[in-house]
Amino acid sequence: MIELTSQVKTPIDSAILESYKARVISRPNPWVGAVIVPEGADQENSEWILGHTQRYGGNHAEVEVINRAREIIGDQKLRKSTLYVTLEPCNHFGNTPPCTELIIESGIKKVVIGTVDPDIRVSGTGIKRLIAAGITVEFFAKKESLTTISMLLPYLWQKHTGRPFILLKLASTLDGKIATRKGDSKWISSESSRKYVHFIRSTSDAIVVGANTVRQDDPELTARYGYDEDLLDQPIRIVLGDISNDNKVIPCIVFKGDIETFFDYFADYKFQQILVEGGSGVAKQFLSAGMINQILLFMAPKIYGGQDGVSLFGGNGADLVENMGKGSFESVELIGGDIKINYHTEDTVKFINLVYELRQNVGLKLK
Numbered sequence: 001m002i003e004l005t006s007q008v009k010t011p012i013d014s015a016i017l018e019s020y021k022a023r024v025i026s027r028p029n030p031w032v033g034a035v036i037v038p039e040g041a042d043q044e045n046s047e048w049i050l051g052h053t054q055r056y057g058g059n060h061a062e063v064e065v066i067n068r069a070r071e072i073i074g075d076q077k078l079r080k081s082t083l084y085v086t087l088e089p090c091n092h093f094g095n096t097p098p099c100t101e102l103i104i105e106s107g108i109k110k111v112v113i114g115t116v117d118p119d120i121r122v123s124g125t126g127i128k129r130l131i132a133a134g135i136t137v138e139f140f141a142k143k144e145s146l147t148t149i150s151m152l153l154p155y156l157w158q159k160h161t162g163r164p165f166i167l168l169k170l171a172s173t174l175d176g177k178i179a180t181r182k183g184d185s186k187w188i189s190s191e192s193s194r195k196y197v198h199f200i201r202s203t204s205d206a207i208v209v210g211a212n213t214v215r216q217d218d219p220e221l222t223a224r225y226g227y228d229e230d231l232l233d234q235p236i237r238i239v240l241g242d243i244s245n246d247n248k249v250i251p252c253i254v255f256k257g258d259i260e261t262f263f264d265y266f267a268d269y270k271f272q273q274i275l276v277e278g279g280s281g282v283a284k285q286f287l288s289a290g291m292i293n294q295i296l297l298f299m300a301p302k303i304y305g306g307q308d309g310v311s312l313f314g315g316n317g318a319d320l321v322e323n324m325g326k327g328s329f330e331s332v333e334l335i336g337g338d339i340k341i342n343y344h345t346e347d348t349v350k351f352i353n354l355v356y357e358l359r360q361n362v363g364l365k366l367k
């Protein structure tokens with residue numbers, strides 16, 4: 001997890017980092033970060049007040065930060081402060097009352113927002129309510145807004161499309177192999193990469209693997225290394241195909257059939273993020289069905305050195321370059337000697353731009 005450090009230069013960066021603290025605990029609610037900057041304290045982050053969404057059913061980030069600000073700086077100073085928040089404040093009664101009313105009642109005069117919330121119960125109405133109450137509303141600059149949208153993707157995607165967000169994670173050699181010809185894959189990636197995967201598991205509602213992976217590796221598919229401490233429930237484990245009764249993944253759900261029916265089959269579970277962990281046969285099915293939103297690839301500095309290993313995706317690929325899937329690298333970084341590639345598929349890139357453009361519809365003059 002990213003730690004908030006003194007290197008944070010702006011309240012917007014600070015709000016984005018704060019939101020990470022809610023990533024595991026708040027779902028299915030969005031993981032939101034908020035910062036209150038008292039008048040004249042723009043450069044002095046020691047005076048900023050931080051808050052993030054609490055465990056599902058608990059306080060939203062705005063409530064946390066406003067309550068804290070009342071205690072630390074008092075009502076009078078609060079009225080002259082600016083609130084930075086990564087997601088449009090809610091304007092409806094859910095488990096908690098609308099955040100918009102609390103903001104208005106607090107007397108805060110300016111609110112700076114990361115992105116519109118495409119939840120139909122919000123969808124610009126939170127912003128319009130603040131404007132109607134005489135509050136100045138602005139958005140984060142484009143770069144920071146896109147960062148905010150990217151990190152809220154599973155929530156935003158599920159709210160907008162009604163479908164779960166599919167994250168494919170694989171570990172490969174430099175030459176794109178996820179296992180040797182004998183099926184050996186322990187371990188291609190570094191310990192740091194594998195620990196990070198446990199964090200990703202802790203943010204997922206379900207984990208999917210193929211039967212061959214279970215036969216070969218007998219994985220537990222749980223979030224461990226401390227990431228289980230914040231979890232109400234471990235992710236549901238789903239295996240495609242038949243396995244034996246003594247595999248460690250049991251109890252799990254076995255799914256068999258056309259992958260196109262997968263979402264319908266699991267509709268009642270209301271999954272927000274599904275983590276697909278391979279192998280190549282399963283990865284290929286999700287890819288071919290156009291169901292993958294994001295790929296996290298841990299590429300190790302190892303070379304398999306042949307064609308007979310297990311490739312990232314099974315089956316036949318594209319016949320022409322123009323028919324290849326096209327997406328975009330969201331970020332690339334080194335982790336424990338591996339390269340962590342964070343890739344968004346074409347549909348996801350389009351979706352991010354669509355959410356960004358929602359700011360055009362809220363009646364604000366944009367800079």
Ligand SMILES: NC(=O)c1ccc[n+]([C@@H]2O[C@H](COP(=O)([O-])OP(=O)(O)OC[C@H]3O[C@@H](n4cnc5c(N)ncnc54)[C@H](OP(=O)(O)O)[C@@H]3O)[C@@H](O)[C@H]2O)c1
Pocket residue numbers: 169170171172177178179180182183184185188209210211212213214216217240241242255256257258259277278279280281282283285310314
């Ligand atoms: N490096 C990594 O990140 C990574 C990750 C995972 C796995 N791996 C490695 O990859 C290898 C396994 O990959 P793989 O491509 O051989 O197998 P796989 O994708 O794990 O499993 C494929 C098998 O799952 C069953 N299956 C898949 N889709 C199904 C569906 N829709 N309905 C019913 N059954 C379905 C079929 O089992 P039946 O044969 O019973 O029909 C199919 O043969 C292992 O060596 C493993 O170690 C590496």
